[in-house]
Structures are given as C-alpha cells and as structure tokens.
Amino acid sequence: MFSFPSTELVSSHAGIPPSISSLFGTNQVPSLVDQQYVYDVLLGCKSELGGVTGELCRARAEVERLEGRLGQIKGVISELEALLHPIRRVPTDIMAKVFEHCVYESQGYARLDIKHAPLSLSQVCRSWRKLVFALPCLWKMVRVDFSTSSPNWYRLMQSQATAMRLWISRSRSVPVSLFLTSFNRVIPSPFLALLDMEIMEAGPRIRELSLRFPTSSLCRLLSFTQGPLEFLEYLHLQSTDTLPGSHSIPPLVLKSASSLQSLNISCFDLDMRGHQVPWAQLTELSLRDGFSPIGDQAPSDYLPILIQCPNLRTCSLGFGSSIPDMISDSVTPVVLPHLCTLKMLTYAETPYLKLFFGALLLPKLRSFSINYANSSIASHFHETECLQMLNRAAETVESVSLCRMDVPDVELSSCLSQLPHLKSLRFHPGQLGLNHDLVAMLTIPSSVTRHGGRTLHQRAICPSLESLDLRCSGAVPVDAVVALVDSRRQFEPQLKHFSLQLAEFAYEHDRGDEIIHTLEARLSGHVDEGLQLILTM
Secondary structure, three states, X not given: OOOOXXXXXXXXXXXXXXXXXXXXOOOOOOOHHHHHHHHHHHHHHHHHHHHHHHHHHHXXXXXXXXXXXXXXXXXXXXXXXXXXXXXXXXXXXXXXXXXXXXXXXXXXXXXXXXXXXXXXXXXXXXXXXXXXXXXXHHHOEEEEEOOOOOOOHHHHHHHHHXXXXXXXXXXXXXXXXXXXXXXXXXXXXXXXXXXXXXXHXXXXXXXXXXXXXXXXXXXXXXXXXXXXXXXXXXXXXXXXXXXXXXXXXXXXXOOOOOOOOEEEEEEEOOOOOOOEXXXXXXXXXXXXXXXXOOOOOOOOOOHHHHOOOOOOOEEEEEEOOOOOOOOHHHOOOEEOOOOOEEEEEEOOOOHHHHHHXXXXXXXXXXXXXXXXXXXXXXXXXXXXXXXXXXXXXXXXXXXXXXXXXXXXXXXXXXXXXXXXXOOEEEEEOOHHHOOOOHHHHHOOOHHHHHHOOHHHHOOOOOOOOOEEEEXXXXXXXXXXXXXXXXXXXXXXXXXXXXXXXXXXXXXXXXXXXXXXXXXXXXXXXXXXXXXXXXXXX
C-alpha cells in the first residue's frame, strides 16, 4: 500500500519533491490516487519553473547591464589614460619627423599598400590620420608595381592608377618621386594612355622618375618629356623585355630638365644618336644595351656621348652588340676629369673596345669593374686594353674588379705593380684561366717578412690591399693560399677581407670541400683576429 512521502523528502519550495524516486520508490507504479497527487505536484513544478525562469531572466538582464556599464567605464578610463599619454604631448613637428623616418628610413620606400606606411599610420587613430594626410612630405615618393596575374588585372591596374593620382595630390607642391613597374607583356592601350596622362600632369613636380615596362609600353609613356621638367634630377628607363622586339626607345628630348643629374637607360637596340639631353650637367650616367643572339641590333658607340659629359662622377656602360670597326686615327681622346667610378658589362669582344679604352683619360678614377657576361664555358674575355687605362690612372685607383677575363699573368702583374693605392681587388677569370699565378704573385716575399719594416713592404705588389676576392681551380695549393693570407696579415694595412671561390672542372676529383675545411682550420687564427673569410665553391 502506497504511503505519502514524508515532509523531509519534499522540497521546501511549494512542496516540490527533490526527485521522482523520492515519491514512489524505484519499482513502484503510482495508483490512481497517486496520479492525482503527481498531477498536483506537476502543476506546482510548472508554476515554480515560471517563477525561476522570470527571476533568471531578470538576473541575466542585470548582468548584461552591469557588463555594458563595465565596458563603458573601461572605455572612458582608456580614453582618459590616452589623453594623459606622453605621445599626446609630442610636438607636431617631432611627430612629422618620426613618421617620415618610418616611411623612408625603416621601409626604404612608400608603397600603395594599407599594410605599409604612411597608409598604415593613418589607421591608428583619428589624430594620426589627420596628421598623416596633412603632411605632404609623407607622400613625396611612391612605388607601384602594376604587374599582376589577377583575372581582373585591367580593373586592378586602373584602381592603382587612380590611387597613385590621389597619392600625388596629397604631396601638394612638394617634388615627387615615382617608381613604376610592370612585367606584363601586353598592357591595354587605354590604361597606358591613362598612366601617361598621370605622369605628364605630375611632370612639373617630378624629382625622380623610374619606368620599368616592356619596350612597347615604355615608348607610350614618354609624353612627360614634352612638358616642363624643372625639378627632374633622376630619370631611369628600363625595358623588362627578355628578348628584343620590334620597338626601341625613341630619342629623348630633355631640354627642359635643367636639374637633371642622373640618367639611366637600359634596353635592347639602344641607339643614343638623336637624344637631346643636357649631358654637360650629368654626374651619373648608366647606359645598358641588352644583348641577344637573335636579330640585328644597333651599335652602341658611347664615346660621342661621354665627350659631352665632363662632370660625370659615376658611369656604368653595357655593350650588347658588336660595334663596326673604327679607324684608330678617327678616335678623339675623351677626358673625364671628375669620374671616380666606371662599371662595364660586355657581351662581345670587339676591336671597338680596344679603341674605347684607349680613348679614355680618367685622372681621378678610383673604382673600375668589368664583367664579361657571356655564360658560355669556353667563352672568355682577352681584351687587356683596360689594364693600360688603369695604369694611366694608377695614382688614384683603389678598387678593381675583373670578372670572366683571362688576363695573362705577365700583363696582370705589370698592371697591379703600378697600383700602389689599390685597396680592393676582385679577379674571377673564366674557366680557361682558373690556374693563374695571382696567389703567388700577391704573396709578400719571405725576405720582406724577415726584415720587416714598412719601406720594404711598399715594394710588394699592391701594398695597400685590404680586400681580396679570387676565383681559382681546385688545383690551387693550400700552402700557397695560407702563405698569401699570412704575409698580408703581418703588415699595415692588414688584409681585412679574403674570399676564395673554388671552381672544379668536370674531370677533376672533387676536392673542394676538403680544401675549404683545411683552409678554414689553418686560417682560423686570423679569423679570430678580425679577418673576414669567405670560402665557397
């Protein structure tokens, strides 16, 4: 017979039991009387559930209110602390210098990218955004790469051109620097016309302009030369083509570029005849004629250009095609009284180069480098007329770099012995000239080492040498290399940098790793004393 549960088993709230088992037991089935009781209890539970639910809703609403209030208080505290932050007290001119350093010193350049300054700086706070857009100096330079493989690349290029226009407008009246690039072989004419117009409109305020495009596109971006270019100091035109085409850069007319100091042109079929440039005011000149084994190329005779550039300090020339033979009597000497650095890249060995070097007179030359760019293993450069040019400037030359030149030991020794102030030497011959005697040639004799003294040391070849970079075959004696470094570390100025590249022939036993490990061990003492040692294969 079922009995009602005691009051101890019933919840203290409205008689609600703590569990069903407390009412009937584990295996008992409620009778009809019991069912009535269950029904009454169920009604009470539902009533209580409604009350608890309402109370819980009110509690949750209160928690949400308190959490919202907490967030508001924290926001006010954060804003008040920000008002007291020391950065708020930094004068505007100091902040402008900090921003300018961030854009041009830390990054090196400004880009059309929200992740880079100055656009990234404008995302920090309202005051910074206002300041960034109010400083023309932050918008005086921009690099834009129009290269893209996106399906919507035309629309993307248009948006970049629009953003570039807005960028330039923020620079106000400050001279600007534009560095524009695209490697896309085909660029729509409407976009080129739009970009050409933007460049032409900015022309009167352009200080530096770099255009790196395919030649066909580059030729359609030169309308700016027709307008005033009073602030233009640096002009760089480079073709991104990998092979010559049917287009070539037309003659430039830069008569209005009264401030032009640096001119850099690099493309296939570079023909400088007809260019109207204020050559006499240039201090930097770079002319690179690309080379291709296919197609006919225009010759690049640079002597008529150089004779008009008496104020050059730096010159870089690339010879991409063979120059027709010239009569030596017709070559006029070219004197460049202020030229300090001459860099040359050549793809072909021609009689013209001998005449070219023979015509140059460089009384203040300090650095000279020449690189024979033909990648053929059997191809090497024999022209040594440049050594005679170096001898004519022997009293000022401090740095020489000869790459892929197979110079006879006698001629190389004769040249180096006349360069008493040479501090840096790089000699990387071609494969057929790897077994040269330069290691032994530059080693200070033991007689000088024994007697010591600066006077005897001056009799050695290149007594002022501080940096030496050589390329030899794996047959070079380890003892000879160690003797070279040892002798050069005993006198002032000491050898500070030594680099040796080992080039193995296919038929030689591969001893490169063994030689490098041996040299590292035997020269470790000099490394500990400050020698910069680089050994590679």
